[in-house]
Amino acid sequence: xxxxxxxxxxxxxxxxxxxxxxxxxxxxxxxxxxxxxxxxxxxxxxxxxxxxxxxxxxxxxxxxxxxxxxxxxxxxxxxxxxxxxxxxxxxxxxxxxxxxxxxxxxxxxxxxxxxxxxxxxxxxxxxxxxxxxxxxxxxxxxxxxxxxxxxxxxx
Numbered sequence: 001x002x003x004x005x006x007x008x009x010x011x012x013x014x015x016x017x018x019x020x021x022x023x024x025x026x027x028x029x030x031x032x033x034x035x036x037x038x039x040x041x042x043x044x045x046x047x048x049x050x051x052x053x054x055x056x057x058x059x060x061x062x063x064x065x066x067x068x069x070x071x072x073x074x075x076x077x078x079x080x081x082x083x084x085x086x087x088x089x090x091x092x093x094x095x096x097x098x099x100x101x102x103x104x105x106x107x108x109x110x111x112x113x114x115x116x117x118x119x120x121x122x123x124x125x126x127x128x129x130x131x132x133x134x135x136x137x138x139x140x141x142x143x144x145x146x147x148x149x150x151x152x153x154x155x
Contacts, residue, residue, distance in 0.1 A: 005036055007076040008050045008058045016067035021048050023065045033057040041084040047072075049081055090122045091141035099148040100126060102139065111147065112137075 012020045017040040028035040035058065037051035052058050055071065062068035094100070098114045112126035115136055122141045127134045 005051045005053050005078075006055070007078065007081055008052060008055060009072040009076060010048050010050060010058070010062055011069040011072060012046055012048055013067040013069070014046045017044075017046070017048050020062075020065055020068045024048075024050065024061050024068065027061050027065060028057075031061070033061050035061060039081075039084060044084065049076070049084070089119050089141070091117050091119055091124055094124055094141060094144070094146060095149055098146055100124075100144040101147055102126075102143060103145050104143045105139065107137065107139070117141075 010020070010024075021038045021040040024035065025038055027033070033052070034054055035050055035052045038048060040048045050058055050061075055075075058071055062071065094114060094117055096114055096117060100112055100114060102108055102110045102112065107128065110128050110130060112128045114124050114126050116125040118124065118138075123138050124141055124144065125136050125138045126144075127136055
């Protein structure tokens, strides 16, 4: 049976998380360290997470990597970091009736009212305010910015 993996937290220079993760991956490959996974979650500034059964190898791996500061004392578990591993739907927080602004694509800069939210496909259907004829268009949830959350009164 394989040794159990532990999760180690490595402190890095802010905004260098991805480059530190990439360099540790190169060192681990070159030196054949047993580092099984490296994650640099966007919402965790100044830290990266490493999976390895051996704290000594993690310590050695970060020795030569610029911007890798130190291994935080103690370990974490998969349960504690699992929320970093599940992607959040891009439509979270968008409700029917909300006023949004389209941030990319052919309708960039247009304001619209949300008519329907499809979490399964991570899309929303909106009606543009400036359209001569109100035609519903379906766009990806990550291409909009919420301006006002407001429930529709009576449709």
